[in-house]
Amino acid sequence: MIKEIPLKQANEPNVFLKEYESKFKALADEKRLQIMYELTQRGNTCVCDLTEIVDMPQSKLSYHLKILLDAGIITKETRGTWSYYEINQTEVSRILSEQLCCIFKPARNDGSDCC
Amino acid sequence: MIKEIPLKQANEPNVFLKEYESKFKALADEKRLQIMYELTQRGNTCVCDLTEIVDMPQSKLSYHLKILLDAGIITKETRGTWSYYEINQTEVSRILSEQLCCIFKPARNDGSDCC
């Protein structure tokens, strides 16, 4: 029963952990990853187009978009009756490795490819 | 209804997505992140010690360890009646950003700090 690190200290990072839990929860769904992929490929996209692209009923898509939005992984902009969603490149980069850039990060504008 | 990218092509990366879904699912739990944190800090650790460290009933810990193991995020080594678990640094680096290294990646042996 060797414990070099005191229990108290070890329990401290729980604040961080709770925050990351919600980020990873948002990422932990194939449909949401697909939405992220499409937003990455297409850039700023209207919900009305996205329902067809990901082939999902409107209320279901809305539910998943909200989860990604609340986690800060995507951003939303409303124009009139339309809502446009975009990937939050900054947040994605904060969480994910370089190796995942081809799938979930927009292509670089300098023409270089990262994987 | 603008769709520059054909639907067929857009649906192709679903194979990748399903794989990442299970990785992120494994990460999407505060208790599992805590287990990962402790394994990162302590290195190779026996389950018998871990139950005290993370303050969890044995069967519960075993359940969460299995999820992390199946996702390839940790590795297991059995010696006699004991099981020792260790963080899989390679896999963690494959998924997570450099910024998350302090929490979920072992400290570098060259003494440099990454965040």
Add this chain to the structure above:
DNA sequence: AGATTAAATCAAAAAAAATTGATTAAATGA
């Protein structure tokens, strides 16, 4: 104003994941 469209919200049902306590399997030691 009245009709139409886009998208969020709601409540109920279904599905998936986590917890619990007990049991099992395998290795160790007296």
Add this chain to the structure above:
DNA sequence: TCATTTAATCAATTTTTTTTGATTTAATCT
């Protein structure tokens, strides 16, 4: 051999998440 220890597994329950279809809200258009 028999008792003990470690850790995985199991089945039942609880909790959480997702899905579904209907409703609501708000903006636009005639």
